[in-house]
Amino acid sequence: MSISKLSIVVPCFNEESNIQELFKELKEVVTTFSFSYEVIFVDDGSKDHTYLEIEKIANTYDYVSGISLSRNFGHQIALLAGLERSTGDVVITMDGDLQHPPHVIPDLISKYEEGYDIVNTRRIDDESTSFFKKKTSSLFYAIINKLSDTKVEPFGADFRLMSRETVDAFLSIKEHDRFTRGLVSWIGFHQGTVAYKANPRFSGKSSYTLKKMIKLAVNGITSMSSRPLRISLYLGLIFFVTGIVYAIFILYNYFIGLNVAGWTSILITILILGGIQLLIMSIIGEYVSRIFNETKSRPLYLVKKKTNDIS
Structure with missing residues (x-):
């Protein structure tokens, strides 16, 4: 050419x-x-x-x-x-x-x-x-x-x-x-x-x-x-299911009379879930920010x- x-x-x-x-x-x-x-x-x-x-x-x-x-x-x-x-x-x-x-x-x-x-x-x-x-x-x-x-x-x-x-x-x-x-x-x-x-x-x-x-x-x-958004969904589902399983485990132990000393495990769970939530919110925030920039119509x-x- x-x-x-x-x-x-x-x-x-x-x-x-x-x-x-x-x-x-x-x-x-x-x-x-x-x-x-x-x-x-x-x-x-x-x-x-x-x-x-x-x-x-x-x-x-x-x-x-x-x-x-x-x-x-x-x-x-x-x-x-x-x-x-x-x-x-x-x-x-x-x-x-x-x-x-x-x-x-x-x-x-x-x-x-x-x-x-x-x-x-x-x-x-x-x-x-x-x-x-x-x-x-x-x-x-x-x-x-x-x-x-x-x-x-x-x-x-x-x-x-x-x-x-x-x-x-x-x-x-x-x-x-x-x-x-x-x-x-x-x-x-x-x-x-x-x-x-x-x-x-x-x-x-x-x-x-x-x-x-x-x-x-x-x-x-x-x-x-847009896959990071899907990853956020999968992470949410994984931890939701994990939370349900953990709740069933705690209730089972309660009804059979076992004392669960779970302060350490509770603290770790809260920290992990809190971190995952912040990560997911940050990912969503990045995409919302892109939408915001596109709608402003500035040169x-x-x-x-x-x-x-x-x-």
Whole structure:
């Protein structure tokens, strides 16, 4: 499949020290292409001078543009904002910290030319990735693929190529709490995968704290599956039946005259039942919160600034 124009979308948050180096590497790649191209930077409410660095590049190169969101709306929303402004018949999304190496872009395009509508990537971690991050990432994908009917590429990333047809299909989904990797899998089409070795960050610290990773994991699971609600039902039934059996056991001992010293067992039972109830209420609360967010009908993001060449 031929390409007329390529769009590259880069969400950024506090990447002031990375933008210039990233663009340098991107420029070395895109200037070798025979088709036209554009690079769209999305500043997701950075606290540093990320947007100023974007403006410097956009003022020098006419194929570069950028927008600054009014606050930090999150990586998934920044990604969406960039996709909505892309005009290419093929779009590549990647992070702004150089962990997604630009030299892999020709590999994505080659895979697309083989006939794939979406080309996902599979991350191969470098030696600097912690044991904890590797294991938690593996556990997350195992859980979400077990619970969801839609399979998500293990060790995937938001570094992918999408045809215009699949971008339009993706943009037609109007969910507020978005899990991009799951939604891309859900829309279907012919999807392939390219493996790449993740680079360490060029500079700075990752903004993806443990808290944000947990939030993404919860959002991913609740976005792609309702099975946790069914699990809550099964847990409730199991403990209800257990409670009935235990009550019969206590009554039986009472009527045959046995003294049951059950303070310890009662306390343990109360703690277990209380914990299960709180867990079930928390799971239900997550789904209610998603319903609440969807009914508010607020815009997914607001734009504060944009470079002159963005409409």
